[in-house]
Amino acid sequence: MAVTDTAPTTTPQTPPQTPAPASAPAPTGLSVRAKLVLFVLCAAQFAVALDFSILNVALPALGSDLGLSQANLQWGVTAFALPSGGFLLLFGRIADLIGRRRLFLIGLAAFTAASVLATAAWDPTSFLVGRVLQGLGAAMIVPSGMALLTTTFKEGPERDRALGVSGMLMSLGFTVGMLLGGVLTQAFGWRSTMALNVLMGAAVLLGAPRLLTESRVPERPRIDVPGAVTITGGLLALIYALSTAAQSGFGRPDVVIGLSAGVLLLAAFVVIESRTAQPLVSLRVLRRRTVAWGNIGGLVTFSMMSAVIFLTTLYLQQVRDLSPGASGLVFGVIGLAAALGGSVAPKVVGRLGAARTLVAGLVIQSACTAAMVLVGAGGGTWLVLLFGSLGCFGHLWAIVAYSITATSGLADTEQGLATGLVTSTQQVGLTVGIPLLSALAASRIDGLKAAGDSFARATLGGVRLGLGTDAVVVAAVALLVSLGLRVWRRAD
Template sequence: MQNERIRSDNLLNSVNGKVYNKTIVFVLLMANFTLAVDFSVLNVALPTIGKDVGFSLEHLQWIATVYSLCAAGFTLFFGRIADLFGRKRLFLIGITLLGLSSLAGGLAEEPVLLLIARASQGLATAIVTPAALSLMTTSFPEGPQRDRVLGWNGALMAAGFTTGAILGGILTSVLSWRWAFFINVFVAIAVILIAPFVLKESKLNYRPKVDFLGAITVTAGLLAIVYGFTTAGTTSWSDRSAWGSLIIGAVLLLMFWFTEKYTPQPLVPISILKQGNIVWGNFTGLLAFITETSLVFLLTLYLQDVLGYTPLSAGLSLTALGVGTIIGGVIGPRIINLIGAKHAIIVAFVVQAAATFPLVFLNVGSGWLILLLVVTFIGGVANLAAIVGFMVTATSGLPDHEQGLATGLATMSQQIGITMGIPIMSAIATARMNILGHQTKMTILSGISLAIVINTALCILTALLIALFLRSKSQDN
């Protein structure tokens, strides 16, 4: 009788534990999906927002730029702060900021208020994303279960980028662009009501000194780097302010390295930055996001400027890519289970390259759309498998008290990759167009084709570098 009661209690605890973990995962995934949607939801609506709020055409890009600056520039700092002072606390602060800034953005009637709201949304992303990811990684031990959760997260975040483009077009056409902000308010309220009861706090038993010099140099350096890339993308690579920002950013990051090397309690221990899985894992993430986000930009350019599609039609045409990313996020952990993260990354980039290269042959005829749908679906599956491999690699081998730092580095790689990809490929395509002369459908197509060739080459180069330099677990043992 006693044994039966013990077995019954164990079974009940097991069931309750599974339900509890599922609730945690649901809350964290919902938050990260919302932040991914935020990145792209306003892109289609920018011209309408400019007319309603009073932005001049040359200043319109700042609606996207201030978001990217804050999301990429502050993520490493807040990832480490989450380790030191509590991930649950930071997560709830970030979600609250997301709700308030979204409400302000939806109600904005002048440019300054809208830019402040977008900057606050970017700051909320920098707070929430590493906190949410570290809460995930510390809720599950290294292995298949954690890999599966990271796969779901990657799939939903990638789907969020695609969904954002489609949702932005629908909301702008049917309701108002303001609902792109207001939806976040309802999500934030739901998360705030549930999260305090399901998330556990995790922080150090002592209160360490904060490395303010390290925090200032790394944040300022990242802000300068992101600003340089976004300026180059919106003006040109001949812009002196773009190169000036990149040089200043590089100097500040070099100062950060020496600061961390000689500080007793560094923001980012140098020993972590020397670990192969951290370095090459984040390199993988950087290139995965550079190649895929820039490809989406190039294909959007093709669909609108060559085939003459509307923004909404162009967004809907990329749905196959979004479906592919969801499937890639689901099967990615299974592939990692079978062949390991290193080999999964290599295979994923090779398949992504094979799926990207046929896009070089796109032409002015709409009959090529079927090719586009098929290969972007395959490329989406492969890209998400690489992203899951990146997250597993970049967060493994570290204790729980450093998971905020690991996920902060991973989020930083993601945000910088998203920010860098478009200006790099835009510059390549534009340079080709300028060489050919006047902008016509054929010169635009030629520029896009060259950029796609470079995109394919980056995938192959990444696969080669990972094969040569990333050590697998079996090699480490």
């Protein structure tokens, strides 16, 4: 959803990213056409969610086939996540300007064409270009699709149920992606994971033009180009620097320049947004403690759990020597636990409140990640299954609770801004976690190999360091969020 003052409003209890129970029914009392519109919009969101996770298990096989080094494996995920998060706010504003249906169809066509390139990739460069273009397509699909959904279904139970179905399929898409990534890679090779996106995108493109009607805001909005340039440039610079450091260390001039440029651009973004009449991100809304601490919790739970998935993929395939298919089944079980956590989270929120549920979810995620540090070279798959499942169970508590927390205590006119921030937090979180901990783990792996350890033992050491750091970061943020929200509650 675009972060604009004219974006459609939603209630705090049903933000777009809140996963719904797996048994959530489709909206009833809708016309056949309305149901088909919902199917098309949800299918596109499902494809995007699936693309975030389907490649995780296939990365080692992909790297071996295309000659992508271990330190650069994370770019297979980051090359998609970075543009999809960095351009999300800008494309949300463009959708308001040129029409949501038009941008949705452009994004869907770009996503499908880019998937063809990624499927046929002949070297790392062609593959990563395909992934970047997929990410740009996703950045068009997500905000325009959510805006079309909220304008198609009137506010109230009808829209709530439609958003519930959309949230359920987004969660299911990530879960199914982890499972399908392993199964398809084992049976047909890693290229089949990208080919699936081609089939799904083409299928949606056949029906979308006939079903969707145009939607745009009544007033012509202004595009905050300086804000979009600085936030996107800042994220690109930081991710490039961190990813390069994973392979070559932090002493290289381009790494230092990248880190410095990233910090300066992000600082410039804050200054620009404070002075712009129609900002991409409203600093006035962001200053509210519920919004700020809720999004901080969401950023950390997304970024650190995506890093856990990446690190455990390395462990399962490069230490335990599991096949992609077997690794996919492990993540399939973990994904089912995540879906279960999402289904019970609303009940927990109703009993504990959103703030306490957010902190509880972060604590569970941290504790389970810390327990996974005990994995060993001769055993530990059961630890990944047990604590990975429990950790993702708490992770979904945190996702649901942060979405509610970050949209609470706001007027109806501010809900569009708040839900847009929730969407952006999710996308950026999926972007930054993997390169951060990948750099740390890769540095440890190189050091252990230089000291004479075998490849498997060195990889295990890097994975353990990454998981331990991950657990500490989540625990620290859980404490900060707890203190921040407690201060807010006392003040009121």
